Amino acid sequence: MKGIxxxxxxxxxxxxxxxxAAHPGARLVSVMNPNIASARKLTDRFGGRPVGTPEEALADPEVEAVIISTPTxxxxxxxxxxxxxGKPILCEKPLDLNLERTDRCLEVxxxxPVPFMLGFNRRFDPQISALQRAVRSGEIGTLTFLMSTSREPAPPPISYVRTSGGYFADATIHDIDLICWIAGERPVEVFATGSCMVDPEIGALGDIDTAMTVMKMPSGALAHVNNCRRNVYGFDQRLEAFGxxxxxxxxxxxxxxxxxxxxxQTDAKAPLKHFFLERYEASFRQELQEFLDALTEGRPPSATAEHGRTALAIALACEESRRQGRAIKPHY
Amino acid sequence: MKGIxxxxxxxxxxxxxxxxAAHPGARLVSVMNPNIASARKLTDRFGGRPVGTPEEALADPEVEAVIISTPTxxxxxxxxxxxxxGKPILCEKPLDLNLERTDRCLEVxxxxPVPFMLGFNRRFDPQISALQRAVRSGEIGTLTFLMSTSREPAPPPISYVRTSGGYFADATIHDIDLICWIAGERPVEVFATGSCMVDPEIGALGDIDTAMTVMKMPSGALAHVNNCRRNVYGFDQRLEAFGxxxxxxxxxxxxxxxxxxxxxQTDAKAPLKHFFLERYEASFRQELQEFLDALTEGRPPSATAEHGRTALAIALACEESRRQGRAIKPHY
Amino acid sequence: MKGIxxxxxxxxxxxxxxxxAAHPGARLVSVMNPNIASARKLTDRFGGRPVGTPEEALADPEVEAVIISTPTxxxxxxxxxxxxxGKPILCEKPLDLNLERTDRCLEVxxxxPVPFMLGFNRRFDPQISALQRAVRSGEIGTLTFLMSTSREPAPPPISYVRTSGGYFADATIHDIDLICWIAGERPVEVFATGSCMVDPEIGALGDIDTAMTVMKMPSGALAHVNNCRRNVYGFDQRLEAFGxxxxxxxxxxxxxxxxxxxxxQTDAKAPLKHFFLERYEASFRQELQEFLDALTEGRPPSATAEHGRTALAIALACEESRRQGRAIKPHY
Amino acid sequence: MKGIxxxxxxxxxxxxxxxxAAHPGARLVSVMNPNIASARKLTDRFGGRPVGTPEEALADPEVEAVIISTPTxxxxxxxxxxxxxGKPILCEKPLDLNLERTDRCLEVxxxxPVPFMLGFNRRFDPQISALQRAVRSGEIGTLTFLMSTSREPAPPPISYVRTSGGYFADATIHDIDLICWIAGERPVEVFATGSCMVDPEIGALGDIDTAMTVMKMPSGALAHVNNCRRNVYGFDQRLEAFGxxxxxxxxxxxxxxxxxxxxxQTDAKAPLKHFFLERYEASFRQELQEFLDALTEGRPPSATAEHGRTALAIALACEESRRQGRAIKPHY
Structure with missing residues (x-):
């Protein structure tokens, strides 16, 4: 029982x-939030004790690992x-929205060198990981196109958008990570463009809510991502690998x-699961499982800080491409 | 150009x-109806001349074949x-609703012995004939179940029902013919039951508008048919062959x-084609093609008067089964 | 934490x-098997203690409820x-294969009058219960047809078949219970027929491995079941409610x-889940949940002994129908 | 009967x-090819007479319209x-691969000012035109994304590629025309990239066989096209309009x-129709219908020379974008 x-x-x-709390191999030792009342709401439901500082949490010998899900x-x-x-870490993505601060994380x-895992939860979705395995095993031959559709039900509050790092670093970064992971290579060039078609307040910030991204891989394979912050039929999440x-x-x-x-109408199904909490419920459980398995087996978790840096570098290149209207080579 | x-x-x-009229290898010579004004409506549109008696039509040397689509x-x-x-005949199904009169047709x-074809049009539907070929070629191994769903959009006028010969002889007979044709054998035993759930006037005639039929084949294969005279989403026509x-x-x-x-809703399609004229449009064209091909090639057409007798015998056994509440062996 | x-x-x-063992509201107190080594295999994995007699298990004050999953x-x-x-009971279906002994259960x-639940697990499958709710809420209007397809991957050992009570009591009984539960009524008449197409040893016992059943409801609605003990593409489980x-x-x-x-091929999916343990995994969890909820809320569980008696009576009527070749009225 | x-x-x-030849409202008067033996092959099958020069064809008073399907x-x-x-013209797309010569066509x-129609046949495909009508009627609200997938079964002979004008002008031009037609606007900016992943000979010509294109519309809507000259499962043709x-x-x-x-595998369908002749068979018939209808009704055909110029300008901008690695504004 890993204390967490x-x-x-x-x-x-x-x-x-x-x-x-629900995992048979883990135990919730504490929840840390400087606003201790907020932490207590979770410990009341899931056990463990609320603490107000990282120092207090980390000083507790029962804490064998830390999950960081605080503001970026x-x-x-x-x-x-x-x-x-010396505590193993599972950290929500992204490491940081700034490449220099991300590099500082890598230096730390x-x-x-504690075991470190970055929360690219979608890799742990059973369907997506099945697709990745199939592609990596050569089932479709040479990968030619990789297409990712990700359309959210509704835009977040404008306060969230303001500190989100822009649409590519906030949302497309998930698709980017999946594409690199599935393709087994990272783009030599990206082009991205976008519009503000959903919420004019987002446009007023200089950000976009509707985006398309193209990536060219060293192998010649091409990737496409489309993202939108409005979707009446739920959280549309589709991957297509063509080879x-x-x-x-x-x-x-x-x-x-x-x-x-x-x-x-005929042959009709219900609208899609509402958003990521519902759609990726299984992936969050599998992500925790991978973290615990890696600790148990003494091996590095499969989603690393370096993967986080790569995805951020590409997302920032997308933003730069959108602003400059030309293809950009990411800085790895 | 066969004159018809x-x-x-x-x-x-x-x-x-x-x-x-639309077929490159056929020519509409005449339309026969004792009510000659009705015949003229068609010849005005499609060519040929209206005639009021079969004698007049058959005396015309240009008439090389006859299509019979008069009341049963x-x-x-x-x-x-x-x-x-001595004219080759394509006759709409059924030959007759009475088994004795049907046998009289066979004697005639x-x-x-003119070339004779019975209008089991559904056999000529491209999808259904593709399924038949696949089953007959052994693609699913030994046939185990054959299921036919046929649900009409709305009941016919009660005047039609009155002379229809009952629901099994009027509607199920199509499914019966397909099942025998696909299975390559005819049932040793049938059981059928039904209800009046759509139009009480149909029930008042002692007929039904909702029916299920089970057939047992000599091989042990079992067939199921469900028919209903009401369907809000169109003309539901499905075949399932399991082996x-x-x-x-x-x-x-x-x-x-x-x-x-x-x-x-998501992944939704339009309602189905409305009824048999729309759904089986291609099959009526293919049926005519088969008739003309058989004449040209000097071979018997593939849907024979005997097939019509078999299907009627089974339909009548269904009716008898419904009335007696027990499995019935058809009289072949 | 209910001790079980x-x-x-x-x-x-x-x-x-x-x-x-995995349920947050339940605790495995003991596993009872006269062959105590077999019981121990489970307690070693899931906790609790192995016991060799029902008396010993029931004498334990920590045991607050009993789950019976022994031979029928x-x-x-x-x-x-x-x-x-005085212990609440969750009993695997069927109560018994004999109607008199089933009535004896009801008398007991x-x-x-302890809380009693019969393990009709399929009712608790999320998809099937969603369909039942939709039908019962009137979403498709008046129910007309209810069709159940249930085809197993492979026949069980012949030793199992020998004591199974026949194919209808062993397998069709699940479809029968679902049909009555979804329709909200029980048949006035059933007809069933079958063949031995899979395993000649089954036929040698006078049993069948391929069956079709028709049921007529008091409302006029008709139900169909098809069952087969061989299916190369997995455990085919489909319900269709037409209204x-x-x-x-x-x-x-x-x-x-x-x-x-x-x-x-295109648009292809993997074969189906292999068999009931895989397909109905969620339903077994939900079934336990319903049992615990009923105990907590002090209400009778939703699947009762009477439902079990009804389903058995219908299954026996199917067997009788198959043997007699006529429609049979079940003895309720 | 229009003589053609x-x-x-x-x-x-x-x-x-x-x-x-098959159209009830048209008649094949002649087929023109300087290689008159080639023309004769068609007139032998479809009627009319072979002619060796355009002058001879156009001098024939029976020729009321001309269909141009000669090399670009x-x-x-x-x-x-x-x-x-003074003969009405239906001309295969493109008008020309060169923008100046295309403008010369427009001047002519x-x-x-004879009635002129350009052969953008895909607009006349029943499925695609149904989608266009649905989008234009506002069924999905404000158009946000328009995605076109077009993947050919196999690359053409290298001799064809050599004079094709490049992949965008040869293939993407169809998707471009559909996108402009469905969206009701033409892009302010395009970005395109590509690889040679199928046939190294194509790459040796400086051309590509694998391409992705992004277009930004004045409304903010974004369009995506992916094209590939190899597809093992047939001619993949999909449009997706998201709003x-x-x-x-x-x-x-x-x-x-x-x-x-x-x-x-389960739920599997056959591979797709092989290529454009099979997939767009209906569209070619509908295209001819539109041409004849326009002549009969005295109105301009719906696909014009200007549409051809627009699509070519965009395709050339794609090529330029690919070569320069930046977004390009098409020259309308």
Whole structure:
């Protein structure tokens, strides 16, 4: 039973605390939030004790690992503290929205080489990982196209957008990580463009809510991503991998799989699962499993800080491409 | 260019006259209807001349073949006349609703062995014939189950029902013929039951509008048919063949194949084609083609009078089974 | 935390013991099997202690409820013992294969009215229960047809078949219970027929491995079931409810939902989940949940002994119908 | 009966000659090819007489309209001749691969304003035109994304590629025209990239066989095209229109619609129709219908020379973008 402290008690902290509490091989020792009342709300539900500072959490000998799900700007500080205390870390993505601060994270982890895993949860979705395995095993021959559709039900509050790092670093970064992971290579060139078609307030910030990205891989394979912050039929999440021997696609998910026939339409299914908490519920559990397995087996977790740096470099190149109207080579 | 006379100018006469007129290898010589004004409506549209009697039509040397699409009770008389005149015949199903009169048709055709084809049009539907070929070629191994769903959009006028011969002889007979044709054998035993759930006037006639039929084949294979005279989503026509090596299903058909996603439903298609005229449009053309091909090639057409007798015998056994509440062996 | 003793440590006992152990509101107190070594295999994995007699298990004050998953012939004895001891019971279906002994169970439960639930697990499958709710809420108007397809991957050992009570009582009984539960009524008449197409040894016992059943409901609605003990593409489980306002179907389930396109086929999915342990995994968990919820809320569980008697009566009527070749009225 | 002369007797000339011959409102008067033996092959099959020069064809008073399906480089010459002779023209796309020569075509048509239609056949495909009508009628609200997938079974002979004008002008131009037609606007900016992944000989010419294109519309809507010259599962042709109120997709087409279930895969369909002749068979017939309807109704055909110029300008901008690695504004 690994004793775990969850840093942060927001939406993601709640997911992590709940999954730790339900896991037969883990125990929720504490939830850390400077706003201790917020931490207590989770410990009341899931066990463990609320603490107000990282120092207090890390000083507890029962804490054998830390999950960081605090605001992005605090990641570096908490990674530094936990790594210095020798605690294995599972950190929500992104490491940071700034490439220099991201590099600082990598340096910290080089200095204090604790097991570290970055929360690219979608890799742990059963459907997506099945597609990745199929592609990597050569089932479709030489990969030619990799297409990712990711359309959210509704835009987040404008306050969230303001500190999100821009649409590519906030949202496309998930698709980028999946594409690099599935393709087994990272783009030599990206082009991205976008519009503000959903919420004019987002446009007023200079950001976009509708985006398309093209990436060219060293092998010649091309990748496409389309993102939108509005989707009336739910959280549309599709991957399509096309190669010299065929194509594999992931299916969308719904609360139920009933097929309905009426005078108005036939062969119809329900709208998609609402958003990432519902769609990727299984992936968050599998992500925790991978973290615990890696600790048990004494091997590095499969989603690393370097992967986080790569995805951020590409997302920043997308943003630069959008602003400059030309293809950009990411800085790896 | 085969010269053809179409007997009858109702709904089916219109289909046949139109298909003959459009066919590069056929010519509409005449349309026969004792009500000559009705015949003229078709000849005005499709060419040829209206005639009021079978004698007049058959005396015309340009008439090389006859298509009979008159009311069922007149089939025997017209088959007799056309066969005596040595004209090849394509006759709408059924031969007759009475087994004795059906046998009389067979005798007539034995006496005057003209090429004869019965209008089991569904066999000529491209999807259904593809399924039949796949099953007959052994693609699913030993046939185990054969399921036919046939649900009409709305009940016919009660006047039609009154002379229809009952639901099994009117509607199920199509499914019965397909099942025998696909299975390559005819049932040793049938059980059928039904309800009146759509139109109480149908029930008042002692007939039904909702039926299920089970057939047991000599091989042990079992067949199921469900029929209903009401269906809000169109003309539901599905076949499923299940065997020791797998399953093959036919797909339904729609006016367009667009896939629609809204806030209410996803992956939705349009309602099905409305009824048999729309759904089996291609099959009526292919049926005419088979008739003309058989004449050209000097071989018997593939859907024979005997097939019609077999299907009727089974349909009548279904009716008897429903009335007696027990399995019945058809009289072949 | 309800303390639970699981009677039986075979395939179903393993499922129940595992689900009890994993449930946050339940605790596995003991596993009972006269062959105590077999019980110990489960307690070693899931906790609790192995016991060799029902008396010992029931005498334990920590045991607050009993799950009976022993061979069918022992159900009556263990129900009697547990009911006399005042313990709530979740019993695997069927109560018994004999209608008189089933009635004896009902009498026992009348005498000792402990909370009792029968393990009709499929009712608790999320897809099937969603379809039932939709039908019962009137979504498709008046129910007209209810079709159940249930085809197993491979026949069981002949030793199992020998004591199974025949194919209808062993397998069709699940479809029968679902049909009555979804339709909200029980048939006035059933007809069933079958063949031996899979395993000649089954036929040598006078049993069948391929069956079709028709049921007529008081409302006039008709139900169809097809069962087969061989299916190369997995455990085919489909329900189709057709009514005056439309149709609802459940979808089959696979280990992954990837869609594959190759030079040989397109839009293809993986074979279905192998058999009931895989397909109905969620339903077994939900069934336990319903049992615990009913105990907590002080209400009777939703699947009762009477439902079990009804389903058995219908299954026996199917067997009688098959043997007599006529429609049979079940004895309720 | 419009008398028609078909210029050219290659693959497309054969399609046009056959469709004219089969059309009840048209008559094939002549087929023109300087290689008169090639023309004769078609007139032997479809009627009319072979002629060796455009002058001879145009001098024939029975020729009321001309269909030009000769090599692209000859289009300008034949348009000029036919327009000067006052004959309505249906011309295969593209007008020309060179923008200046395309403008020369437009000038010719301004000087001799005969009815002129450009052969953007895909607009006349029943599925695609149904999608266009649905989008234009506002069914999905404000258009946000328009995605076009077009993947050919195999690369053409290298001799064809050499004079094709590059992959964008040869293939993407179809997707470009559809996108502008469906969106009702033309891009302000395009970005395109590509690889040579199929045939190294294509790469040796400086051309590509694998391409992705992004277009930004004045409304902010974004369009994506992916093209590949190799596809093992047939001619993949999909359109997806996503908007503020939902999404509409077109379905692919197969020779049969059977659904197959085996031990290896379930719910599988056949590979797609092989290539454009098979997939767009109906569209070529509908295209001819539109041309004849426009002549009969005295209105301009719906696909104009200007549309051809627009699509070419965009395709050339794609090529320029690929070479320069930046977004390009097309020259309209």
């Amino acid at each position: 402290s969850v840093f942060g008690s927001g939406r993601m902290g709640e997911i992590f605390a709940g999954n730790v 700007t605090t990641h570096l500080e908490y990674i530094e503290a936990a790594a210095a205390a 982890l080089e200095k204090h 010299s021997e065929g194509m594999i696609q992931t299916a969308n998910q719904r609360d139920d799989d009933l097929i309905r026939w009426t005078s108005q | 006379s179409v007997f009858g100018s109702g709904r089916m006469g219109e289909i046949f006259a139109g298909n003959v 009770t007149t089939h025997l008389e017209y088959i007799e006349a056309a066969a005596a005149a 055709l034995e006496k005057h 020791s090596e797998g399953m093959i299903q036919t797909a339904n058909q729609r006016d367009d194949d667009l896939i629609r996603w809204t806030s209410q | 003793s699981v009677f039986g440590s075979g395939r179903m006992g393993e499922i129940f013991a595992g689900n009890v 012939t022992t159900h009556l004895e263990y129900i009697e013992a547990a009911a006399a001891a 439960l009348e005498k000792h 005056s306002e439309g149709m609802i179907q459940t979808a089959n389930q696979r280990d992954d939902d990837l869609i594959r396109w190759t030079s040989q | 002369s078909v210029f050219g007797s290659g693959r497309m000339g054969e399609i046009f000659a056959g469709n004219v 480089t000859t289009h300008l010459e034949y348009i000029e001749a036919a327009a000067a002779a 048509l301004e000087k001799h 503020s109120e939902g999404m509409i997709q077109t379905a692919n087409q197969r020779d049969d619609d059977l659904i197959r279930w085996t031990s290896q």
